[in-house]
Amino acid sequence: MVTFLELRDAQPTRLGAAADEWLRMAEKLARLETRVVNELTKPLRNSGWAGESADIAFRSFDRLDDELELAARQTRNLATVIRFARTEFVKVQEQLRAVLGAVRRDGLQVDDRGAVQPPSGYVSESLDPIGYQRYRQLIANARAYTDQITTLVRRASQLDGDCARVLMRFEPYSPGRMASGEWRDATGDARSALNLMGMTERNIPAAGSAPQANRAWWDGLSEEHRSLYLAAHPDRVGALDGLPAQQRHDANQMAMRNLIEMRSAADGPTERLTTLLDRLEASEYGPQAQRLYLLGIDNRLDGLGVVSVGNPDTARHLGVAVVPGITVTLDDMNGQIDRAGALRQTADDLTPDVEGDVAVVAWVGYDTPGVVTSPAHGYADTAAPVLDRFVDGTQVAQEAEGTQSHRTVVGHSYGSSVVGLAASQGNGLAVHDIIVAGSPGMRVPDATHLNIDPRHVWAGRASDDPIPVIGPISHGPAPHTEAFGANRFHVDTSGHVDYWRPGSESLRNQAHILVGQYDRVTLDHGRPPR
Amino acid sequence: MANAPPTGALMRDVVPATEHAAGGLPGWLTQRALQVLLQKQGDDMSRLSRRFTAIAEALQATADAYRRNENANAALFRRADGPW
Numbered sequence: 257m258v259t260f261l262e263l264r265d266a267q268p269t270r271l272g273a274a275a276d277e278w279l280r281m282a283e284k285l286a287r288l289e290t291r292v293v294n295e296l297t298k299p300l301r302n303s304g305w306a307g308e309s310a311d312i313a314f315r316s317f318d319r320l321d322d323e324l325e326l327a328a329r330q331t332r333n334l335a336t337v338i339r340f341a342r343t344e345f346v347k348v349q350e351q352l353r354a355v356l357g358a359v360r361r362d363g364l365q366v367d368d369r370g371a372v373q374p375p376s377g378y379v380s381e382s383l384d385p386i387g388y389q390r391y392r393q394l395i396a397n398a399r400a401y402t403d404q405i406t407t408l409v410r411r412a413s414q415l416d417g418d419c420a421r422v423l424m425r426f427e428p429y430s431p432g433r434m435a436s437g438e439w440r441d442a443t444g445d446a447r448s449a450l451n452l453m454g455m456t457e458r459n460i461p462a463a464g465s466a467p468q469a470n471r472a473w474w475d476g477l478s479e480e481h482r483s484l485y486l487a488a489h490p491d492r493v494g495a496l497d498g499l500p501a502q503q504r505h506d507a508n509q510m511a512m513r514n515l516i517e518m519r520s521a522a523d524g525p526t527e528r529l530t531t532l533l534d535r536l537e538a539s540e541y542g543p544q545a546q547r548l549y550l551l552g553i554d555n556r557l558d559g560l561g562v563v564s565v566g567n568p569d570t571a572r573h574l575g576v577a578v579v580p581g582i583t584v585t586l587d588d589m590n591g592q593i594d595r596a597g598a599l600r601q602t603a604d605d606l607t608p609d610v611e612g613d614v615a616v617v618a619w620v621g622y623d624t625p626g627v628v629t630s631p632a633h634g635y636a637d638t639a640a641p642v643l644d645r646f647v648d649g650t651q652v653a654q655e656a657e658g659t660q661s662h663r664t665v666v667g668h669s670y671g672s673s674v675v676g677l678a679a680s681q682g683n684g685l686a687v688h689d690i691i692v693a694g695s696p697g698m699r700v701p702d703a704t705h706l707n708i709d710p711r712h713v714w715a716g717r718a719s720d721d722p723i724p725v726i727g728p729i730s731h732g733p734a735p736h737t738e739a740f741g742a743n744r745f746h747v748d749t750s751g752h753v754d755y756w757r758p759g760s761e762s763l764r765n766q767a768h769i770l771v772g773q774y775d776r777v778t779l780d781h782g783r784p785p786r
Numbered sequence: 787m788a789n790a791p792p793t794g795a796l797m798r799d800v801v802p803a804t805e806h807a808a809g810g811l812p813g814w815l816t817q818r819a820l821q822v823l824l825q826k827q828g829d830d831m832s833r834l835s836r837r838f839t840a841i842a843e844a845l846q847a848t849a850d851a852y853r854r855n856e857n858a859n860a861a862l863f864r865r866a867d868g869p870w
Binding site: 258259266267268270273277278280281284285288309313317320323327334341345416417419420421423424426427428431 | 799803814815818820823829830834841
């Protein structure tokens with residue numbers, strides 16, 4: 257309980273310098289983490305060192321990396337709490353000083369308990385009516401000042417208790433090591449801090465909000481508040497289309513670690529999450545151009561995942577989504593990343609002047625149908641607006657970076673129905689080219705319904721792929737047919753799932769489209785753009 | 787990482803600034819919270835520092851062991867090469 261004297265005599269402005277130092281410490285921790293990756297883990301992982309000792313060492317380095325990453329975020333958030341305490345304590349103290357100034361001006365005295373003493377002596381109303389009025393007024397003022405002081409001291413006590421409680425939450429969870437529950441604890445700490453500051457989850461744009469609105473909200477936050485929201489509600493922040501890819505990645509990776517900790521605590525399976533996390537972390541040690549960004553994660557039921565190979569915000573050529581077809585779930589994320597990676601690498605090799613100017617997203621962002629339910633439209637109906645917002649989000653994030661990008665959406669199998677539906681609705685998809693492969697139909701009668709010049713619609717079909725033959729019963733005419741009006745690029749691969757085989761003409765043709773080298777695409781029929 | 791700063795250095799400026807701030811809040815719960823936090827963070831950073839040292843020593847010992855083994859193995863094959 258803060259007393260009147262403790263509030264009056266406190267020096268809360270000193271907290272500002274302390275907050276600055278904690279923030280500087282957070283930056284040092286972040287730099288140290290970068291050094292651990294660049295000077296320790298990356299060179300050793302790429303050195304060919306293998307065996308049991310290497311495995312144990314790499315696990316140790318990874319834990320160290322995680323610990324430094326978490327410590328940097330926790331320290332940054334702690335600095336924000338200290339700064340908040342400074343601002344609020346100073347505010348209350350200034351209000352107290354204003355009251356004490358008024359007390360002095362009235363010539364009154366305040367005792368050590370904060371009670372303002374009424375004026376001494378007595379003024380007779382009959383002898384000095386004006387003086388009496390003044391005397392009565394001062395008595396009333398003294399009572400009012402005492403009430404104000406009491407309220408301010410109470411307010412300071414409340415703030416002090418709240419700030420102290422939140423500060424104590426930021427104690428290291430398990431000093432000197434990384435323990436299970438550490439990430440969830442950090443999320444709990446950040447939520448307490450946000451609550452202290454009067455900010456809640458309700459401030460975060462609702463799921464499905466326009467990417468422009470999401471970005472405006474994010475840009476309107478201070479860097480400190482972004483860090484708190486990211487740690488407090490990583491799943492919500494990571495899902496917001498339009499936010500910078502790096503911060504979505506950080507949020508989603510934290511959400512995934514929370515999920516792993518929760519499922520581990522409940523003895524639930526974690527394999528598909530840990531497999532993906534391992535792959536994401538391993539990409540930190542590989543070439544920058546192939547760095548993975550986790551842009552979406554949902555572990556419920558079949559699970560959803562969105563991973564970009566390469567930075568989508570800065571890529572001059574962006575494969576917006578390799579939309580997968582039936583039965584693909586979060587368990588298949590590795591294969592989807594492989595496909596995206598193969599397309600990215602092939603396209604990047606076509607533009608050797610600038611390495612790393614291509615990114616391709618593996619988008620398992622919708623609940624895909626099973627074999628039996630594949631003729632159903634409902635899955636695509638639900639997925640189309642989600643894909644549309646995701647694509648818009650990449651555009652918003654690119655524009656914020658000042659990137660002029662050529663965007664292409666790639667749909668495979670049932671995914672091409674999702675692409676067709678999304679492109680045909682509203683103002684279409686914010687892409688320059690549409691590629692489909694093994695399409696059972698795009699839910700439109702022909703290419704003119706896709707809100708894009710049909711010369712920028714490209715379809716491929718392997719000669720022995722049965723899906724484009726049986727699919728159109730449910731999903732409309734197959735886009736590889738001449739009547740559909742799209743360009744049919746040549747496919748040299750076999751079957752329904754081999755369109756992204758490295759070294760194939762099927763893949764190379766898609767890569768040419770991705771980087772806008774239309775004249776180099778081998779066509780079975782069609783009229784490419786000039 | 788040979789020149790990595792000891793993690794104690796990370797808190798070099800935090801400690802006096804936080805102690806100074808805590809000193810400005812006599813009687814406040816926040817004062818106590820800051821003091822406890824400082825002590826626990828210091829402990830955390832000390833342990834982290836010891837881990838860095840242990841990792842550095844393990845890497846050095848591993849490199850030495852590989853070098854010794856490599857030399858010993860090479861010697862074996864030199865001997866095996868004769869003359870017989």
